[in-house]
Amino acid sequence: METVVKIENLVKRYDELVALDHLNLNIASGEIFGLLGPNGSGKTTAISCMLSLLEFNKGKIEIFGKEMTPTAYDIKRQIGVVFQNVAVFDELTVYENIDYFCGLYVYDKKERKKLVDEAIDFVGLGDFIKFRPKKLSGGLLRRLNIACGIAHKPKLIIFDEPTVAVDPQSRNNILEGIKRLNSEGATIIYTSHYMEEVEQICSRIAILDKGRVIAQGTKEELKDMISKGEKISVQVYGISEEQLAKMLKIPGVAGADFADGTISISMNGKSGGIAQIIEFLNENNIGYGRIASELPTLNDVFLELTGKTFRD
Template sequence: MNSSREQEPALKVNALVKRYGDMVALDHFDMEVNRGEVFGLLGPNGSGKSTAINCILALLSFESGTVRVFGQEMTPTSYDLKSHIGVVPQNVAVFNELNVQENIDYFCSLYVPKKADRKDLVEQAIDFVGLGDFRRFRPGKLSGGLLRRLNIACGIAHQPDLIFFDEPTVAVDPQSRNAILEGIERLNAQGATVVYTSHYMEEVEQICTRIMIMDHGRQIALGTAEELKGMVQAGEQVTVETLDLKESTLAKIRALPLAQSVDYDGKELVIHCRQGEHNLQDVLTVLESTQTSYGHLTSRPPSLNDVFLELTGKELRD
């Protein structure tokens, strides 16, 4: 990229508005992604994530607002700018008639016209995703995890500076998921800026430097995972194994100021706490003062999933 634009963010979206008839899909949506980061974009179904990405990529028109990539305005005809962008879609997008190597070569050719220039790029992409032993296989012969890795290779073969990953680990086994996440971290270490969407919160917390949560077409929270956890009331979850919890003791625990919710199934007591410094000690004080015997006890800090549910609600979305 032009050295004069080195200080510009990789992506800057300002006040984007997109409507479908009377429905507002993006409501003055803002987003800024710094160069060299892995940026997590989260939101429930229908929050506007896919619409935002499609507008950023100039695949959708929008009513107002601006999109700038590496300091340049993004338009449908910004072909040079688009050559610096890679997209790995949620739905695998490859040609069943072509084998692994041919698929990667085809998608690379959209950005690198000369076959001689593509040869090393295709080989590097095959090596990067570990498909060397499958280069002559057609997609129909690949497992779900290998197919996902082919999907990634097709999106990154031209070595883009900005890469969008949309749910890249859906329906893959743990080994494939781990390989994909490690691959994304390697791409980032090599200089790529990554925008990552997923419904697997543990993945986002593992690899993303900053995370945005959006809903109803606008940003509702932004920060590191720890910063987001500090924005909500949710605190730790205390779990206690006990078989002799009396109703009077349970009532005392429910009356604690820290307790957001308390559940007991006859074997396990689970307390979801508000943020506080002495939650575990307060629970233990009640158990010991009532001479309640207990076994295994754990305290789990709030997760990104807890934050997500508190900010976006727990109702199901279509």
């Protein structure tokens, strides 16, 4: 697949602090690529360098096969950005704001009108075109922010933490919208520190920590990188030490503990063993109630790779 973004050995320092430490990324056309990392991991800095908003100390950035520079207007024309902070003018109406920002990309008035109307339809702001931003709710404001970033129909769209401080309903709308844009052909870069969102929509993910990519791949590939596997919890009336030891011999079972009427079983990385556990319980006449299965998360991946959780 065609490479849309290629970042090689990108280094960005703020005095003593190394914000990006030899960052390497390859993003292919048609992907929803997630940049996942805790606050301060370098996601926004990477995006800013990518957009030539920031100077960097070392490295190379290519977008659509050409080197990205502040004056690479032919590349810029194909990029849209939805910033974390709402970036609109308070004195202009919804329509005027979208028209203004679209006008920076599309100079033909007729074409622009069509694009602005489509963007308004896309984000569902048709009833609010004459409203000023201050009269919009938080969710509607986010939609306006998105419309301003995508109205010119870019081929590469960067969403920089677009769901921060957004209510659940608006968050779902935003995520659905991103999927729709991707299905219409846009390559998406999605930065977030919400791993659930990244898992939900991204086809490939790079996990950043301290300015470095510590892991990269599909969510399945990332989870396969760690030893931790599925965790199964079974409510039982009782189990003997002997039966518990026997359970450890089931292929794929890495550990089993009994406490407060619940057996907690850890499976090896690639094993899925719920059927084997049920079979074991039946064979050994162990009465059981509710069975729950918990798959490893990206937080588990981050924890195992860095020794800390996302929220640390």
